[in-house]
Amino acid sequence: MKKFHFAMLLFLLVFLTAGITTFALAFGDEKVVQNPTVNEREEFDKLYTVFDTLKQDYFKDVKDSKLINGAINGMIEALDDPYSDYMNEEEANSFHQSISSSFEGIGAEIQEQDGHIVIVTPLKGSPAEKAGLKPNDKVITVDGKSLQGMSSTEAVTLIRGKKGTKVELSIMRTGMEEPMNVSIIRDTIPLQTVYGKMLDGGIAQVQITSFSQNTTSDLEKVLTEMKDQGMKGLVLDLRQNPGGLLDQAINISSMFVPNGKIIFKVEDRAGKIQEYKSENQGNSTTPLVVLIDKGSASASEIFAAAVSESAGIPLVGETSFGKGTVQRAQDFEDGSNIKLTTEKWLTPKGNWIHQKGIKPDYEVALPEYASLQIIDPEKEYKISSSGNEVKSAQKMLKAIGFDPGREDGFFDQNTENAIKALQKDAQLDQNGVLSGKTTMMLMDRLRTQIEQNDTQLMKAVELLKAQMGS
Template sequence: MKSNAWKIILILALAIGLTGLAFTSGVALGYVAPRFFTDSGEAPPLELAFPQIASGDDIAPDNKADRQELIAPFWEAWDILQNQYVDQPLDDNTLMRGAIRGLVDSLEDPHTSYMDPDEYLQANLPLNGEYEGIGAWVDSEAEYLTIIATMPGSPAEAAGLKSGDWVVAVDGEDVTSMDPSLVIRRVLGPAGTSVRLSIRREGLPSPFEVEIIRQKIDLPSVESEMLEDNIAYVRLLTFGADTAGDLKRALKELLREDPVGLILDLRGNGGGFLNSAVDVASEFIPEGVILIERLGDGEEKIYQARSRGSATEIELVVLINGGTASASEIVAGAIQDHARGTVVGETSFGKGSVQNWVELADNEGAIRVTIARWYTPDDRLIHGIGLSPDVEVLIPESGLDEGEDPQLDQAIEILLGEAVPNR
C-alpha cells in the first residue's frame, strides 16, 4: 500500500490546489503537482528543466522513421474501429484520449497518469485560501487516494483514520477508478459540512464508512518546548516555505536553556517542499550530502548541507512512524546516514519518487510522469520500503491510553543514558 513522490503534502483543505502543492501534497501535501523546484521553491519552465523533452525537433530522422513504423499497427487499429465499429460515428477526441490513457497505463506505474482536459481543469481550479477540510496528509500519487497521516486534533484524527488507509468511496460514490487528485476535490468542502468516506484498511475483510465534519484547519509547522530533565523537544508538522526559519528561531530559544539533548519529532509529518527539507536537515548536519536525486537517463543532482546549522553538535534523537513521509524521510534518512542522531519509532511511509506534470498541446490535458527517484546520502532507495528506525518501538493496533507515548519515552531514556541505541 506504499507508494510517493517528491513530497507532496496534500492538506485536504480549501487553501491548497494542484499547482500549489509540492514535493508531495505532500501534498501537500504540500502540493499536488510534484516537480523540480528552483531555490525559491518555484517550478522552472519545462524547457529549462528538461530541454531534451521540450520539443521533438531533435529526434534523428532514422528514429522518426522507426517511430512511424512502430506506430503503424495503431493507425491500422484506428481505421478498423472507424470503419467497422457498430455505433457510428466515433468521436476522434475520445479515441485519442483513450489511446493516451492506455499508453500511460501500460507502464503499470500508479505515479504516472493522464488527465483529460476536463479532469485537469477540475484539478487546477483555484481555491479560496481557506484552510477548511478534514485535516489529513494524503498521497495523491498512489493507485488510490491514500492517507499518509492525520493532523493533530483534526477531524480525520478524531474519525480514526490511519496511515495506509485507502479512500474507496466518497459520499457513496465509488472513486477507485478516479485519479486521486480528483478524489481530493470530492473530499474538500466548507467547514461545518460533512463528507462520508468509505475506507479500506489492510487486514480488514471489507471497507468501513466514517462520516467526518469538515472544519477550519490551523496547523503551525513547528512546535517546541522544554521537557523534564532539561530535554529540548521540537515537532515538525509539515515542511512549508517558513518551516526552516521557524525551526531556526525555535532552536535558538531552546538552546539558550543548555539542554542535555534534543528530540526531533517527525511522526505524522507528510512532507512538503524539498528545499525546506534540505534547510531543516542542515540545522543538524554540519556538512555533506543530504540527498541524491537520479533521473531515468542516469543524470543526478546532489543536495549538500547548507550554511552551518545551530544544532549540529547537540545529542539528537529523531522520532518517525508510518506517517513520516517524503520530505520528513529526507531529513530522517540524512541524519541516520550521517550517524548524527538515533532514529526511534516505526518504519516510515516510503516516498522516494519524483513526478512532473507536463501539459499536452492544444489543451488536451496533462501527463503526470515519474521522472526521478531520490536516495539517502548512503545511496539507499526508500521508495515503497521506508526508513527502518535504529530503535524500533511499535504502537499496538489497539492504540494507547491518553498520555502514553512509549516512543517519546524511549527517546528520553536514550538522551539520559538509560537506554543504549542500536546502531
C-alpha cells in the same frame, strides 16, 4: 546553498515546477494527420487511426478534448506508477492548492496502491485525524461512490469540498472483517507545519507535519523560541509526515548535517548519480533524536536518512513508509498538468529505500490501543449490541480508566455502566448509550491518553537524557 537544478521537485501529492512546459500531441482531422512533422512519428499512426475512427463512427458525438485527455491519461496509467498522473484543469487546480496557505477538505494525504486509495497520513489537528483515520487505512467509497481503480488525484476531487459540508467515507483497516463508515465534516485546513513545546528537563519536542513553502523559516523561529525557553535537547518529530517540497527538506537537513556531508543522491535512468551535500553554515551542538513511523514518507525519509547516515543521529519509532522516487510536474497552457517519476533517490550510503522504508535504530511501538478501530459517532450502540465497534469501544474505555470488564464485543450491563461513568465525568446525558457526543468524547480522551503514554517519545527523551548526562 547550491541551487537545486530541478525547477522544483516535490513528493506525494505536492508537486510543482516553475514555468510551463508545452506538450503537444496533434490529434484531429485528416489535415493534421498529413502534417509532415506527424508523418515522421510512425508510432502515432495507430493512435490517430483510433481517434479518427471514434470521431467518425462512434454512435454519438465525442468532444476532441475528452479523447485527447483520455489518450494522455492512458499513457500515464500504462506506466503502472502510482506517483505519475495526468490531471485535467479541475484536478490540477486542486493539486496547486496543496501548497497554498490553506485548503478546504478533510486533511489527509492519500495515494493509490494496487488499485486502492490508501491514507498515507492524516494532518495534525485535521477533521481526518479527529475522526480517527490512520496511515494505511483503505478508502473504499466516498459518498457511496467506489474509488476502485481511481488515481489519487481523482479521489482527491471527491474527498475535498467546501468547509462545513459532510463527506461519508467507507474505510477498511487491517484486521477488520468489513468496512466501517466514517462521517467527516470538511473544514479549512491551514498548512501550519511546525509545532513546538517544551518538555521536562530542558527537552523540546518539535513536530514537522509536512515540508511546505515556509517550513524552514517556521522551524527556525520555533527553534529560537525553544532555545529562549532553555532547550538543551531536541526531539524532532516526523511521525505521520508525508513529505512535501524537496528544497525544504534539503534546507532543514542542512541545519543538522555537517557541512560537506551528503544529504542524498539522485540516480537517473542512465544510472548517473548526482550527490547533494550539506552547506551548513552553523554548528548545531544541541543533542538530537528523530521520531519516524509508517506515515513518514518521501521528503521525511530523505531527512531521516540524511541525519542518520551523515550525522549519526538516532532514529526512534517504526519503519517508515518507503518512497524512494522523485517526481517532476509539467503544466500545460490549458491548465492541466502531468507529474511523472523522473529519478530515484538514494540515501547518503547509496541505499534505495523504495517500498522498504527506513528502519529506526530503536524500534518502539505505540500502545495497542493507539490503533483501535474508529467508532462512527452517527451509529448507536446499547445493551445487546455486538460487533467490532463495541469491542473497540470496550478497549478504549479500559484504556482511559472506565474498564467495562470485557473486551469481546458484546454490550452488556457492565459496558453500559462504564459508558454512564464516562458520561458523568464528562457532564453528558447519562443514558448509557454510545453515540454522538459520547463517542466523540471517548475518542478524544483516547487521543489524550495516547499522547500522555507516547512510548516512542519516551524512548527519545531517554536517549537525549543519556546524551545530556542527566
